[in-house]
Amino acid sequence: MKRFALIGAAGFVAERHIKAIKETENELVCAMDTFDVMGRMDSYFPEAEFFTSEKELVQFLQQAKPKGKPVDYISICSPNNLHIKHIELALKNGCDVICEKPLVIDSKDLEKIKECEAESGKKVNAILQLRHHPAILKLKKDIEQSDKDFFDIDLNYITSRGKWYFKSWKGDFEKSGGIATNIGIHFFDMLTWIFGKVQKSNVSVYEATKASGELVLEKAKVNWFLSLDANDLPEVATKAxxxxxxxxxxxxxxxxxSNGFTDLHTVTYQKILSxxxxxxxxxxxxxxxxxxxRSIR
Known part of the structure; x- marks a missing residue:
């Protein structure tokens, strides 16, 4: 049984991490969030410690080691712009990391993470859960076995959000990285994983609520569209x-x-722990x- 801490416990995606820790038969020993109403934890780990500051969390991590009960992993579900800070905190305190998407906003920070990994001897694990989706795994296999060398892809992802979204960190470009970073990252990861490295990228629209463009990969041309606006939902969705x-x-x-998304974090944790x-x-x-x-938006 591994001992976990979790940063950003009040966020939407955090419950999937807490559930994954439970379903892989491990223990959440403490959690941290500046938001202090955490009733969701009672359904999973009611005995876990809870902190509202990084200082309290670090004190707990440092005190746990001499007691012979060190924290093995820190799961990070904090706002995107804080990921690099919390990854460094975890590594410097001798913990492996499981971090939500995007790993960082600025890819230049990856070198800093690799340096911290080397110094600590610990590993940072990225949540790239679409790589475990059965339908995506089948698609990857079909593409690898296909006689074709190049494909045409159309990606449309509309996930409508209320007014709260734009008053939260998610709607703040500096904190979330904008729509392509916040809701597009998993799909871009999946596409480059299957169809190869980026050769060319054109952006047609980049606004707070929607973005679109054309992407050329080694094995595909991708027309993509992302939106947070319910008005962009097709009739097949609105009718349902x-x-x-x-x-x-x-x-x-x-x-x-469309199905099978809610279980992917547990599968991801199983893979990481193995x-x-x-x-x-x-x-x-x-x-x-x-x-x-973002640079050519």
Missing amino acids: SKRTYRSIKVDGREIEF GNGFGVEDARESLDLIALI
């Missing part, structure tokens, strides 16, 4: 009263991958891409 729509078409053929997690270099291509998209 759905506020999220995901679509990937490969040469006009729809790849169905020594098969994705590291810094695995995250680099998509992080370089979103940096390029």
Whole structure:
């Protein structure tokens, strides 16, 4: 059984991490968030310590070692701009890391992380959960076995958000990295993982609520569209009263991958705990891409 700490415990995605820790039969011993209402933890780890400051967390980590109960992993679910700071905190305190997307906003920070990894002897694991989705794994296998050398891809991802979004850190470009970083990173990672490195990128639209462009990879041309605006939902989604729509078409053929998202964090944790997690270099291509998209928006 591994002992976990979690930073950013009040965030939406944090519950998937807490659930994954529970389902992999490990223990969350402490959590930290500046938001201090954490009733969700009672359903999973009611005995876990809870802190509202990094100082308290670091004191706990330092006191746990002499007691023979060191924290093995720190899971990071804090706002995107704080990831690099919290990764360094974890490594400097002798903990391996599991970090939500994006690993960092600025891909230049990856070198800093690698230096900290070397100094600490610990590893940073990136959450790239679409690489574990059965439909995406099948697509990767089909592409590898195909006689074709080049494909046409259409990616559409609309996940409508209310007014709260734009008053939170997610709607702050400096804190989230903008729409391509905040909601596009997993899809860009998945596409570059399957279809190869970026050759060219054009951005047609880049606004607070939506972005679109054309991407040329080694094995594909990708037309992509991302939106937070419910008005962009297609009729098939609105008729079903759905506020999220995901679509990937490969040469006009729809790849169905709408289901199975909620369990991917547990699968990711299983892989990491068995020594098969994705590291810094695995995250680099998509992080370089979103940096390029931001620079030419």
